[in-house]
Amino acid sequence: MxxxxxxxxxxxxxxxxxxxxxxxxxxxxxxxxxxxxxxxxxxxxxxxxxxxxxxxxxxxxxxxxxxxxxxxxxxxxxxxxxxxxxxxxxxxxxxxxxPSVLFTEGAEHRRRAGAISEALSGVDQFELRAHCERVADELIDAFAGSGEADLMADLAHPLPLLAAIWMVGLPGAATQDLVRDLTASLDVVEGVDPVAAYQRVQDRIQHLVAQRRSGPTADVTSRMLEHPAGLTDDEVVQDLISVIAAAQQPTANWIGNTLRLMLTDDRFAITLSGGRRSVGQALNEVLWEDTPTxxxxxxxxxxxxxxxxxxxxxxxxxxxxxxxxxxxxxxxxxxHAGPGGNHAHMSFSHGEHQCPYPAPELAEVIARTAVEVLLDRLPDVVLAVPAERLVWRPSVWMRGLEALPVEFTPSYAVGPAR
The missing domain is CATH 3.30.43.20 (Uridine Diphospho-n-acetylenolpyruvylglucosamine Reductase; domain 2)
Known part of the structure; x- marks a missing residue:
């Protein structure tokens, strides 16, 4: 330059x-x-x-x-x-x-993206859903007794990040600090230097990769290191950060935009306390009409x-x-008739550089679980402000709400054992 x-x-x-x-x-x-x-x-x-x-x-x-x-x-x-x-x-x-998979081309991109895809394919979607249910219950337990919450800050943003951390195999003890630093490196967090936060994230991922290189386990990181593509430690570090980042912000906004739709559109609001088909319909409609990216x-x-x-x-x-x-x-x-069951949207892009399979499926497991657990736990949840007062974040790149304030009958029971 x-x-x-x-x-x-x-x-x-x-x-x-x-x-x-x-x-x-x-x-x-x-x-x-x-x-x-x-x-x-x-x-x-x-x-x-x-x-x-x-x-x-x-x-x-x-x-x-x-x-x-x-x-x-x-x-x-x-x-x-x-x-x-x-x-x-x-x-x-x-x-x-x-030097991440995002900017590679041709055979090099296929080598790197192939390793990511196969590593993600090893994620058991039933285990992922069970993990997300436990995390969602814990997050909801933290605000259920108050009768009010901001579903973006309290549920939509932390759940995808915690799911991604679990998939790559980061230890639970590091979760709280890692969530803070990952959030700061991907977005604006008052009082946190994004460059320093990113460096701490990279240091943690490097430490994880070194651990898995010497002692692999059943996680995405180990599968990437063991892949026949022969990825270097630096390549795995860069690509894991890309995977975690891609899992967090788009999925968080997918959850938030879906909850907004269901809480503001009569077609979905009337089934909040019962129907489950409406959750899938809402998730798909958001990808067509209000896609996160x-x-x-x-x-x-x-x-x-x-x-x-x-x-x-x-x-x-x-x-x-x-x-x-x-x-x-x-x-x-x-x-005007709505997308129905049409899944030919561009929300996950297309071609060699689209979201690697099965990332969209994993994102849907995370998003659907977040919405369904919330509706199971707090069936009378409603917006705490008029719909027209909801504020979209100032971005031309991502479509997501600044906040999603809601009210509900306080619940003092903890989430069920799942």
């Missing part, structure tokens, strides 16, 4: 729209519809600091980009705009090259090409508009 001066405009994109502001935070679906109408399936945008990029809005276009790694690659070092990126650029943690940065063009009627130049950055693609009328002309 030779020039720390951020871009102030984009001569090639005179009509580019800044990818920021409250329009993305509160009513993104309406904004995506307007952008699609004005720009088509690929829109010129400006990232933080006026850095130009493309937002891929069309379902077929997102499918094309994610399915053509040789043309739209993942290694961000291909970007031609690095000279315009300042060292404190807000998006640097997401696009700055790291709204936009993902990104892909970089390997050579000049055409996409959605736009001329894409070598080194251009493309942002995957996953939420916009899910509501593309070209593939969902009957979107």
């Amino acid at each position: 030779t020039d720390p001066t951020p871009a102030t405009g984009c001569p090639a994109h005179p009509d580019a729209l800044p990818l920021s502001g409250p329009r993305y935070q509160q009513t993104p679906a309406e904004l995506y519809r307007r952008m699609r109408h004005e720009y088509g399936p690929v829109a010129p945008i400006l990232l933080d600091g006026g850095v130009p990029a493309w937002l891929v809005l069309g379902y077929r276009e997102v499918l094309h980009v994610t399915g053509n790694d040789q043309l739209f690659a993942r290694d961000s070092r291909r970007w031609h705009a690095w000279s315009r990126i300042p060292p404190d650029w807000p998006l640097l943690p997401f696009v700055g090259y790291q 709204q936009n993902f940065i990104g892909r970089w063009a390997v050579r000049d090409t055409q996409l959605g009627g736009r001329r894409i130049k070598e080194g251009d950055c493309l942002v995957l508009g996953l939420a916009a693609a899910n509501t593309d009328p070209q593939v969902r002309p009957d979107a």
Whole structure:
């Protein structure tokens, strides 16, 4: 990075729209519809600091980009705009090259992603559900007697992280400090330095890897170390951090967005105290209509090409508009009827760089368990504020609530033995 001066405009994109502001935070679906109408399936945008990029809005276009790694690659070092990126650029943690599976390509990506997939495949989903039930009960026990809670802070955020920690085999004694540091490294936590927090997380993962290298057990870390791909300790450390991070924030918002839907939509609210099919329907509807990962940065063009009627130049950055693609009328002309049992959404992306199998299944086990245990324990739970007062977090990348305050009849009994 030779020039720390951020871009102030984009001569090639005179009509580019800044990818920021409250329009993305509160009513993104309406904004995506307007952008699609004005720009088509690929829109010129400006990232933080006026850095130009493309937002891929069309379902077929997102499918094309994610399915053509040789043309739209993942290694961000291909970007031609690095000279315009300042060292404190807000998006640097997401696009700055790291030696993790997220930025690998071709055979190297298949080697690393294959090891992750097979390690995750070894997770017994019945054991995972049982573990999540116990954790959910413990979390709910902490607030059940008060008659009120913030379901984001008290349930949705900690449960996926605790599940991920269990899957990789981290000892329970380190859980509390690790949760704090992981949360701080992934998000803003007042009074905690995110860089120092990330370093502590990395140190703990390195210690875990060293332990499992000398004495493997039945966990994801051990299976990655024993995989025929022959991953180095450093590769396992980097990829475990990616796995834990990917499990936490999206799954937490999937839980929160699902609870919000069920507490505000009469189609689901009327079955809160009985039906179980509605939980699965709500989880699927959220992935289509309010997906946790709204936009993902990104892909970089390997050579000049055409996409959605736009001329894409070598080194251009493309942002995957996953939420916009899910509501593309070209593939969902009957979107008003709801998604039903359709699972062809883009919420877990597509292609070689999609969430590795069986990560989406594991995330659903975690999310479904959180919702079902809450409704079992507190069947009369209701919002503590009008639905219109719920505040979405100020992010164009993730879709999640700042808080989900609820009220219920206090319960002083601890969770059942499961």
